[in-house]
Amino acid sequence: MGGKWSWPLGDLRIASLALALALGPLVASGAEPGSRDPGASAPVERLKVQVLAEYPHDPTAFTQGLLVDREGILLESTGLRGASTLRRVELATGKILQEEKVDPRLFGEGLARVGEHLYQLTWEAEVGLLYRADTLAPAGQFHYPGEGWGLCFDGDRLVKSSGSSYLTFHDPKTFRETRRVSVTFDGRPVASLNELECVGGAVYANLWGTENLVRIDPTSGRVTAVIDAGGLLTPRERLTADVLNGIAYDPTNDLFYLTGKLWPKVFAVAFVAQ
Numbered sequence: 001m002g003g004k005w006s007w008p009l010g011d012l013r014i015a016s017l018a019l020a021l022a023l024g025p026l027v028a029s030g031a032e033p034g035s036r037d038p039g040a041s042a043p044v045e046r047l048k049v050q051v052l053a054e055y056p057h058d059p060t061a062f063t064q065g066l067l068v069d070r071e072g073i074l075l076e077s078t079g080l081r082g083a084s085t086l087r088r089v090e091l092a093t094g095k096i097l098q099e100e101k102v103d104p105r106l107f108g109e110g111l112a113r114v115g116e117h118l119y120q121l122t123w124e125a126e127v128g129l130l131y132r133a134d135t136l137a138p139a140g141q142f143h144y145p146g147e148g149w150g151l152c153f154d155g156d157r158l159v160k161s162s163g164s165s166y167l168t169f170h171d172p173k174t175f176r177e178t179r180r181v182s183v184t185f186d187g188r189p190v191a192s193l194n195e196l197e198c199v200g201g202a203v204y205a206n207l208w209g210t211e212n213l214v215r216i217d218p219t220s221g222r223v224t225a226v227i228d229a230g231g232l233l234t235p236r237e238r239l240t241a242d243v244l245n246g247i248a249y250d251p252t253n254d255l256f257y258l259t260g261k262l263w264p265k266v267f268a269v270a271f272v273a274q
Helices: 013-023
Strands: 045-056 063-070 073-078 085-090 096-101 108-114 117-122 127-132 138-143 151-153 158-161 166-170 177-182 193-199 202-207 212-216 223-228 244-250 255-260 265-273
Touching: 063 117, 063 193, 063 255, 073 108, 073 117, 085 108, 108 158, 117 151, 158 193, 166 193, 193 244, 202 244
Parallel strands: 045 223, 063 108, 063 244, 108 151, 151 193
Antiparallel strands: 045 265, 063 073, 073 085, 085 096, 108 117, 117 127, 127 138, 151 158, 158 166, 166 177, 193 202, 202 212, 212 223, 244 255, 255 265
16 A cells, blocks of 8 residues: 555554454354355355465665566565665565665556566556566556556456455556456445456455455455464564555465565565464
């Protein structure tokens, strides 16, 4: 998400309230795994993260988007006006291997790859930035109305979030919106959709201001799983860290990488049943 700081760093009480309001009966009523939405064809899963490994991460990076470039290498979009970047990062060490600075008037946001190009959203400027994926050289711009938050590519369309309860789908060649869907749990909108990752026909999104992710059926917009990613940082690390924001899927090793704004670590995780 853009320029707002979430709340006093390390204080997750508001985050818990935000999640309860966003997901309604699932959290508020303590519904058991396997609870069904009315008319739903499958149960909503309750998952948690299993940490497989930890890696260093630049604690000054205001992470907005995260991708696996190739094994052991990540691509990262960072935000804040005057400090936004696109980076290629070595996973094992956290070393910045390459960096492209964004126009200081812009605030970097979500990141996706389509073929030979990278698409980087910006927050409020209604403009996105194109780069060559191999060199990070600027390759043009694209435009959209409203705010840009998260972005992923499902193999056919770019999927975008704007902090609302909607996902919009875009033609990669023109960025023209082709479809939109309301994301719901138990028939209620799930707001604050942020960083996105398209995996296996589903869209994963973190809910801004919480340590929770949701897995979404992009056809219906229905939440099919809620993932508790709480407790990744120690209390000491939380003192200088902001919110979770950064989801990347590694198809080679079939795992996810999670990090956050100003987080000192990247976590390799699996999503497992609670």
